[in-house]
Amino acid sequence: MGNRKITIHDIAAKLGISASTVSRALNGHSRISKNTRDLIKKTAIELNYKPNNLASSFRKGKSNSIGIIIPRINRHFFSNTISGMESITNPAGYNLMICQTNESAEEEAKSILNLISSRVDGIIMSVSVETKDTKHIEAAISEGIPVVQFDRISPQLDIDKVINDNKTASYLITNHLINQGYKNIVHCAGPQHNTVYFDRLNGYKQAMKKAKLNLQIVNMAENLTRHDGADLAKKWIQEGNIPEAISTSSDYLSLGIYIELKKAGYKIPEDVAITGFSNEPFTEYLEPGITTLEQHGLEMGKSAAKLLIERLTSTRKIPVSRMITIQPELLVRGSTLRSELLINNKIIT
């Protein structure tokens, strides 16, 4: 059963015509008469013919598929972006080959080699926290594979990108804290070789400077997990030195801090305010909810996929690299709202 597969040659033999005609008919070539075409299609169904994409892709030298490289699939933001990409690439007839790097630069490089060998038509990626140099990405580009980066990008590469306006976002959220009357505001910064975290720190700096407040930066390097947040909070608690307000570059980091402080009896936001980044679903449902920034992952995914497909299908070569900046949305929640500033549940700023 299904051992010897039906090919276009079988269809051709049965109808006493040539394989070229069958191929052309199945692909809707205009130089094949409607009669012949219908007959071929009917016969194809009768014989239970399944086109062999491997053969077709091989002959054409491209696989009609797009490689996706992301740090983690099971992060709300990333799975959302994938969902957005899929909604664009699927109708356009592309398959998705998805690789997760687990935040490892080495696995990222391996994934790219694999995608090159698989002759994907293009790659959409968000680099791992570890990734510093971009040789592996340039390798793909020099093979003629267009690469689109999103969210975590490599500024030195002159390619299409979709990013959040991280600096403005961070400025806004810091400013919100300042407007709420907080002065002693810490920022927990991610690895600074990564533009995302670099920009977020800068937004914080700008807002603090404008308000003439002292910068207080905790460098988290690559440690932005819930666990790392809990560790940091424990250290603060032990030292008896809790900031008045805490802004971070990651919802998960904030979550760890939040839970640990709450467990230790600190009241949020009365004793300490806290903000996140990314609007992971849990930030909404905590009580109080965590003030954070919605990054519009679905939209980012769609935009990245559109940029790539445009490049793949455009007849004229697109000469310049494009950069789409998506404005994150400040979501103010209870974790930063001092009660005296709340009147009838309306925010007074």
Add this chain to the structure above:
Amino acid sequence: MGNRKITIHDIAAKLGISASTVSRALNGHSRISKNTRDLIKKTAIELNYKPNNLASSFRKGKSNSIGIIIPRINRHFFSNTISGMESITNPAGYNLMICQTNESAEEEAKSILNLISSRVDGIIMSVSVETKDTKHIEAAISEGIPVVQFDRISPQLDIDKVINDNKTASYLITNHLINQGYKNIVHCAGPQHNTVYFDRLNGYKQAMKKAKLNLQIVNMAENLTRHDGADLAKKWIQEGNIPEAISTSSDYLSLGIYIELKKAGYKIPEDVAITGFSNEPFTEYLEPGITTLEQHGLEMGKSAAKLLIERLTSTRKIPVSRMITIQPELLVRGSTLRSELLINNKIIT
């Protein structure tokens, strides 16, 4: 740049040997001398040779890739299972082609056709809520492609499966409500052609019957979203007829009910208890947290991938279909805990 790609023939020509030898050397064939092999590998790197998987896959008739079909990528449970699968398939050298059906049976069928044409070595899938007949799945099987189902399965198919013990799970959670003293317990059931929802309803029935309580079943058909939950709760509120306890087949459905009831001033769990299913992250962080069932998505994904890879790589043919049942874990949280039954934060049952 990267226009004319390097092939094994280029390597062969440069070294004055045959392409067969190059191919065998690169694949570690034992009949090629170490000298020749090292020379070939060195030359391959020098020439920046990238193997053409399309050619290799085509020749071998298989793509070294595995198709994944799931309803939605951006569901915590599913993205977790994918993550689990990837952790097994990647080291084993398989690529993942991921398709999302958006809960549409039609898209599911299309995805399978696509995967057949892509000559994937195997398929791991969870059916859409809509899916009733299984012709499309049988089509893949009759093409010789092994299919492993997980979570939402088709009982009539005699293939490998990984499921939760949904009946026991639902029995446990219903029993927990009964032990808490609730009597007027509603179950919001999903579409009954789907084993997952069928089993959950049955677990509820069994627990209720054992306790000699009246069954109260709300048939949600395929409407299990947060939105549907809100609608249902609004209806109940309007009718002034709120159950004492609500169990459902979906965390999202429960969330909609939960938020709407809370908004209307009902106290959880004092006025009404509520349970979920799946342990979506938000259930933990609501206050009170929602009592729910952890399905161990990562483990399920790993198990499914292992079953498939075993079938793909096993030299002897595996004659029987295997079924792995994973025991969900009851997570008791505040949404079902009547305060008088809580002593020192210990549950008294």
Add this chain to the structure above:
DNA sequence: AAAAAGTGCGCAACCGATTGCGCACTTTTT
């Protein structure tokens, strides 16, 4: 009515790696 354009299809090369078979030579076995 001759030339030009259009229609319908077949021929055969081709994409790049894989692999069964075979040949020549070397080493081991009996």
Add this chain to the structure above:
DNA sequence: AAAAAGTGCGCAATCGGTTGCGCACTTTTT
């Protein structure tokens, strides 16, 4: 020393569509 086994490599077919070119015929243009 002859037979058997092992080693190292090449030849050439093969996988299944795709596509440039060309031929024969029909329709349109001038």
